Amino acid sequence: KAGVTxxxxxxxxxxxxxxxxxxxxxSGHRSVSWYQQTPGQGLQFLFxxxxxxxxxxxxxxxxxxxxxxxxxxxxxxxxxxELGDSALYLxxxxxxxxxxxxxFGPGTRLxxx
Amino acid sequence: xxxxxxxxSMESNxxxxxxxxxxxxxxxxxDYIHWYRQLPSQGxxxxxxxxxxxxxxxxxxxxIAEDRKxxxxxxxxxxxxxxAVYYCILRDISYIPTxxxxxxxxxxx
Numbered sequence: 001k002a003g004v005t006x007x008x009x010x011x012x013x014x015x016x017x018x019x020x021x022x023x024x025x026x027s028g029h030r031s032v033s034w035y036q037q038t039p040g041q042g043l044q045f046l047f048x049x050x051x052x053x054x055x056x057x058x059x060x061x062x063x064x065x066x067x068x069x070x071x072x073x074x075x076x077x078x079x080x081x082e083l084g085d086s087a088l089y090l091x092x093x094x095x096x097x098x099x100x101x102x103x104f105g106p107g108t109r110l111x112x113x
Numbered sequence: 114x115x116x117x118x119x120x121x122s123m124e125s126n127x128x129x130x131x132x133x134x135x136x137x138x139x140x141x142x143x144d145y146i147h148w149y150r151q152l153p154s155q156g157x158x159x160x161x162x163x164x165x166x167x168x169x170x171x172x173x174x175x176x177i178a179e180d181r182k183x184x185x186x187x188x189x190x191x192x193x194x195x196x197a198v199y200y201c202i203l204r205d206i207s208y209i210p211t212x213x214x215x216x217x218x219x220x221x222x
Contacts, residue, residue, distance in 0.1 A: 004156075043157070043200065043212040056209050090156050102149075104156030 002027065004093050004105035012111045018079040021108045025072050025093030031055075032074040033102060034066060037088040046089075049074055050096065078110075086112045117201045117213035124219045125191045133186040133216050135201030140181050145204045148175065148186045150197040151215070157200065160186065196220045 005024045013019050025032050034046040045058040049068035066076040072093075078085055088109050092102040118136040125131040137146065147162040161168055161175045163184075168175040174187040188195055198215040205211070 042214055045210050045212075058209060092156070101159045101162075102157075104158065106154075106156055 004091055004103055006089075006091050006105040006108050008108060009106065010109045010111075012113060013081050014113055015081055015083060017081050018077060019081060019110060020075055020077045021089055021091075021110070023074045023076075023091030023093075023105060025074070025091075026103055029093035029095055029103070030072050031094045031096055032068055032072065033092045033094075034074070034076050035090040035092065036060075037090060037107070038086075043090075046076065081112045083112050086110060116211060117203060119199070119201050119213050119216045121214070122217040122219065124221065125188075126221050127193060128190050131188040131191045131195070131218065131220075133188070133199050133201075133218065134183065135185070135213065136183045137201070137203055138182045140203060141205065143205065146175070146177060146181075146184050147202040147204055147210070148173070149200045149202060150195075151200065152194075152197045160199070162204075191218075191220045193220050193222060 004026055007022045023032055031050045033048040035043050036046055037043045046060055046064055047054055047066050048056040052068045063079045068074045088107045090104050090107045092104045094102045145162055145164050148160040149157040150160055151157040161170055161173050163175045163177055167177060176185045196218055198217050200215045201213050202210050
């Protein structure tokens with residue numbers, strides 16, 4: 001069974017631009033969560049989607065948004081990029097929302113210049 | 114949000130047991146304790162989770178203190194492949210996971 005895939009793996013953007021990251025969960029998994037990882041703040045929860053509905057949201061500004069499609073694939077969008085948004089963005093999937101066993105993808109490395 | 118405290122780093126020799134501690138003194142009654150690990154250049158990997166009782170699986174054991182204010186992840190025989198950052202995580206009733214800073218485990222051959 002294929003694991004969680006994230007595209008693109010690397011991305012360079014400039015301040016003020018917007019970016020869309022994509023995540024394909026493991027087949028049969030209906031819940032997708034997004035995390036931001038930085039050296040300074042560590043791993044921080046962004047949001048979780050289940051059956052196309054956002055179930056939980058972390059403490060991030062409204063510039064960070066996401067959505068989930070009927071096939072469970074998910075995208076996250078960051079608008080008006082800031083230098084501090086440079087991070088590794090990780091996607092994790094699980095069978096159901098609130099499931100304790102999450103499977104993480106390799107991440108998308110976003111660099112904002 | 115309940116928080117976790119872990120040592121920044123620990124060292125072990127290969128094939129020896131490793132005990133990774135985690136303090137979570139503000140844990141609530143409905144918080145589950147999870148452990149994930151992150152190998153270099155990879156996303157985190159689920160290790161184990163528990164609520165009150167000690168838990169065992171093929172990867173590790175989780176020992177939870179009676180008052181639930183601390184827990185210990187036990188790797189019974191460390192291998193070089195176990196070198197990673199280990200995260201102790203609490204997942205509250207709203208299911209928002211709070212990650213600690215993690216413990217970097219160094220395994221010496």
